[in-house]
Amino acid sequence: MSNSLIEPPEVGKLRIVLLGAGRVAQHLATALHQAGHTVLQVWSRTLSSAEAVARQLPETAAITDSTALAAADLYIVAVPDAAVPAVVGAAHFPAGALVVHTAGALPLSVFEQWPSVRGGVLYPVQTFSPGRTIEWQTVPLCVEAADIAGEATLLGLANTLSADVRLVTTPQRLRLHIAAVFACNFTNHLLGISHALLTHDALPVDLLAPLVRETIDKALVEPPFQVQTGPAARHDQTTLARHEAALAAYPEWQILYKMLSDSIQRQASNEAQNNEGAF
The missing domain is CATH 3.40.50.720 (NAD(P)-binding Rossmann-like Domain)
Known part of the structure; x- marks a missing residue:
């Protein structure tokens, strides 16, 4: 490109x-x-x-x-x-x-x-x-x-x-399309899960609006992996365990939660190793 x-x-x-x-x-x-x-x-x-x-x-x-x-x-x-x-x-x-x-x-x-x-x-x-x-x-x-x-x-x-x-070019466009699926389609699916969880407990969906906007705004000006936050990024195993237990009624989302948390931690480990190798 x-x-x-x-x-x-x-x-x-x-x-x-x-x-x-x-x-x-x-x-x-x-x-x-x-x-x-x-x-x-x-x-x-x-x-x-x-x-x-x-x-x-x-x-x-x-x-x-x-x-x-x-x-x-x-x-x-x-x-x-x-x-x-x-x-x-x-x-x-x-x-x-x-x-x-x-x-x-x-x-x-x-x-x-x-x-x-x-x-x-x-x-x-x-x-x-x-x-x-x-x-x-x-x-x-x-x-x-x-x-x-x-x-x-x-x-x-x-x-x-x-x-x-x-x-x-065609190869560049294919990679661009994959990136777009992650950025748009997968993100929208995750927002759908958030919407469903809030609705289940009669919580207004606009509670997440400022968080979502700040997340997107930040990801557009900073390398997203470098500004990752949340329990997985800080290796808060107690909170991760509580979240996974609370998702027992939603086994597919529970699996997805664990997969994404593991991916965040592996990425953070890779970033750390790369930074150490730079010195």
């Missing part, structure tokens, strides 16, 4: 066909329109899904037949990773069309089995949920393309959506 932001070339307003009608597609469709691009069509296997996205935009057609795609400057495939090969394989793209996916873990090489199209990636590092407003100017957009012209088009497009645009 580049250590600095990319200054993409200027790009004209593009004509775009969007294949997909899920959460990413819904948010992306609106962002593309607001940036001045034209979304000609929204494709989905179900007409109601395509119409739900298309009606957000003026003069955008909802279609279910991917063999009847309009001529466009760019085709964006915003579907689950596992569905990308099937969707691309069934669609009829003009020869030489620039076709991109939006996945974090899917390699650029997925397009190699269709030599008549030019492959690319436009991966937004963000979580998307219905009803949430996304500040696209702050969303990192990771770009990769099979050819220089495609790269220039994607960099130009990304620049109209975000102030944070980077060239990222």
Whole structure:
């Protein structure tokens, strides 16, 4: 991944066909329109899904037949990773069309089995949920393309959506996606456990709000391993034992608690050994 932001070339307003009608597609469709691009069509296997996205935009057609795609400057495939090969394989793209996916873990090489199209990636590092407003100017957009012209088009497009645009290779993007799962999906799951524990004892969930905000704010400005706190970090075995006993009614969470506590202690031990070796 580049250590600095990319200054993409200027790009004209593009004509775009969007294949997909899920959460990413819904948010992306609106962002593309607001940036001045034209979304000609929204494709989905179900007409109601395509119409739900298309009606957000003026003069955008909802279609279910991917063999009847309009001529466009760019085709964006915003579907689950596992569905990308099937969707691309069934669609009829003009020869030489620039076709991109939006996945974090899917390699650029997925397009190699269709030599008549030019492959690319436009991966937004963000979580998307219905009803949430996304500040696209702050969303990192990771770009990769099979050819220089495609790269220039994607960099130009990304620049109209975000102030944070980077060239990222397939291996880098995979590691980035794993890091994003830890930072977002796993963190959200742990917050869900916290929510459930508080709710069980009729405690307000906003009790944790200042703690969560400070934890995230601190982790964004300091190396997180170096500012780890809590009973595991201070090797408070008495408190750890009490916590594990109190989680007996939730055996899966009890196991997870112990695994994470052990991981914190091993990481702290590794950090200590590394620091000793530096002298």
